[in-house]
Amino acid sequence: MTGATLSELSARARDIFRLVVEGYIASGLPVGSKTLAGSGAVNLSPASIRSVLQELQDAGLLAAPHTSAGRMPTEIGLRLFVDGIMQVAEPSITEREQIERGLASGGTIEAALAAASSALSELSAGAGVIMVPRREARLVQLSFVPLGPARALAVMVAEDGSVENRVLDLPAMAGAGTLEQASNYLTSRLAGRTLAEAVAMIRDEIAGGRSALDAVSADLVQRGLAVWSIDAAQRPVLVVRGQANLLDEAALHDIERVRLLLEELEGAEAIAGVLDAAREAESARIFIGSENRLFSLSGSSVIASPWRDGDGRVVGVVGVIGPTRLNYARVVPMVDFTAQSLSKLIAQDGFSRK
Template sequence: MSATPVAELSDRARDIFRAVVEGYLETGQPVGSRTLADAGAFSLSPASIRNVMHELEALGLLAAPHTSAGRLPTDVGLRLFVDGMMRVAEPSAEERAAIEGRAVRSGPVEEALAATTAALSGLSACAGLVMVPRAELVLRSISFVPLSPVRALAVIVGDDGQVENRVVDLAPGTAPSALVEAGNYMSATLSGLTLAEARARLDRQLVADRAALDTAAAALVAQGIAVWSEDSDRRPVLIVRGQGRLIDAAAAEDLERVRDLLDDLEGKQEIATLLDSARTGDSTRIFIGAENKLFALSGSSVIARPFRGIDGRVVGVVGVIGPTRLNYARVVPMVDFTAATLSRLIG
C-alpha cells in the first residue's frame, strides 16, 4: 500500500496523526484517544479524536492492536511521517564530542570504525552498524615454515607490513626444499598484486611453469593462494556493536520480535547486502519494517548513510538498526554526523 500524501490530510487529521506517531515513538505503546484529549492539545472530545483515528486507520496509516484501544502507526504511516512530517533534532555538542572522540586512528582503521560505531550505538540506543572498507591486501612476500611432516605455516606479508599466517597441509614426504621453492616462486611472481590478481596470474602461469617447479612445490603454490583467497572472500565486512541495547523494557513485552531481530543480525551477509544498497547517492536511507523482506518478522528499521574517502568515493556505510519505534528525528541526524566524522577519519 502506498502512503497517502501529507497534503491530502486535513489539518486536524495531520495533527492527530503526528501526535499518535510521536507518542508511540516516545513510549513504544499504542496511543489512545482519551490520552490525546486529556493532553489538551486539540480541544476535542475523545469521541471526535477517535473518529479521526478511524479515518487514519482506513487510510492504512494507523493500526489497532487487539489488546489495546489505542492506535499505533503502520510501516506505511511511519514512512509518511519520516518523509513528510518529521522535525529533526541535530546532535548536541556532547553527542558530537562523544562520536568524534572515538574516531581516532591510532591502529587499524577497523578498530576506529568499531569504536565510533559503538559510540553511535550508545547514543542512539540501537545496534550500530558499519560496513568496513574493502581494503585489499597487496602481497610483498610469501614463505612456508615446516611445523610437522604433514603441516606447514604459510606466512604472507603485505606491502603495508601486515603479516598473516595460515596452516596448510603437506603431502606425505614433502621435502623442506619444496617449501623454500614454493615461497620463492610466489614472492617473485606475485609481489605487488592483490589476492584476486595473484589468483588470476597463477591460473595463467602455473601450468606453463609447472615443469620448472618441483611437483610438491607446485601443489603448495596452488594451495597457498587458494587458502588466502577463500579466506578473504569470506572475511566479514560488517561490524555490529551494541546488540544488547535492543533489549529494553518495551522489548521485553515482545521477545519473539527481539529474537527475530537478533537472528537478522546473525545473518551478517544479508545485513551487509542491505547496507550496500545505501552506498549510492548522498542522502541517508531509511528502511522501515516490512518494506524490506529481511525485517518482515522482526519489524525492524535501519538508518544508513555512506561515508567517503579522500578522493570522494564511497568506501563504506554506517548506520543503526532497531525497532520501528526508534526516534527517527533524533537518530537520522546522528547517523548523518557519524558518516561525516568517518569521512574525515578515512580521508
C-alpha cells in the first residue's frame, strides 16, 4: 500500500506519524522508536512502536534513510500531514510586529519589500522571496535613433523621468523617414498610457489596418514594441533574502541538497514561474519537494501567497523557500499575514512610487 489516507490509519498510527513528522521538522533528523518511547507521548513499547513505524513505511508515509536509523516523512507523508493533521496558529504579536516594521520602513516599494522579505527569512529560517509588481509607469515618448544602416536605438521615456534604451535590427528599406514616422506614431499612442495599454491598442490598430502606416513603418513599430515585451518576460523582478539561513547545522548532513537549492535560487525567472503558480490562490499554497519541478532535485519546499492592489488584482506573490522540514504550521500563517499586510499598504498607497 502506498500513500495511505488518514482514514486508513489507526489512531495510534496517526499519533506516531504526527510525532515523527513534528520531530523531524524540529530537528531535521530521523526519529527513532527509542526517542518516541522515551518522550512519554506514546504508551507503547519500543518494539510496538517499531512495528507501527514499519506499517507507516510500507504505506509510503515514512522512510528510513539508513537501516539502523529512525524514520523521516516522505513527500507523500508531508503532504498528508500538511493537509490533514497540521494545526495552524496565527502569527504571534512579535512576529506580526517584525513584519509590519519592515513594511513601514518607508522609501521605495523595493526597499519596503526587501525589508519584509528579510523579516520573513529571519522568522522562518528559510529564504524569504517576494515577486515585485511590474512597474506600470505612464509613458511620454518612444523614438528611434539610427546606429547604422541596419540597426537603431529605441529610446523610451516615462513620465517619472526614467529612460530605457534597447538596440534592435531595422527592417529592410527602413530609412530616416521610416524612423521618424514610426517615432511620431508611437509617441502619439504611448503618451499618458502604460506600455501594456499602448501595446494592446497599437497592435489592434495595425491588425485592423487603421494605423495609416506603410508596411515598413508598421514592421518597425512592431519590432520596437517587441524588444520591451520580450525583455520584461525574461527579467522577472524578485527580492530574495536569507539564503544563508539554509546553511544551518542540519544542512551539514545534506550538503549536496543545499548546494542544489542555492543554485536553484540563482534562477530568478524560474523562481518567478514557481511563485506564479500561487497567483490564483486565495491564501498560501504549499509545494513540497518534487510537487514543483524546479525544486525536485534539492527536495525543497515553497510556501507562497498572492498579494493584491486596492482593486483586488493580484500584483505579486510573497513566499518562503527552504528544506522540506520547514515548520509549515508556523510559516504558512506568517506568509499569509505578510501578503495581507502588503495588500493593505498597496491599497492605502503606502509605498513611494519613485
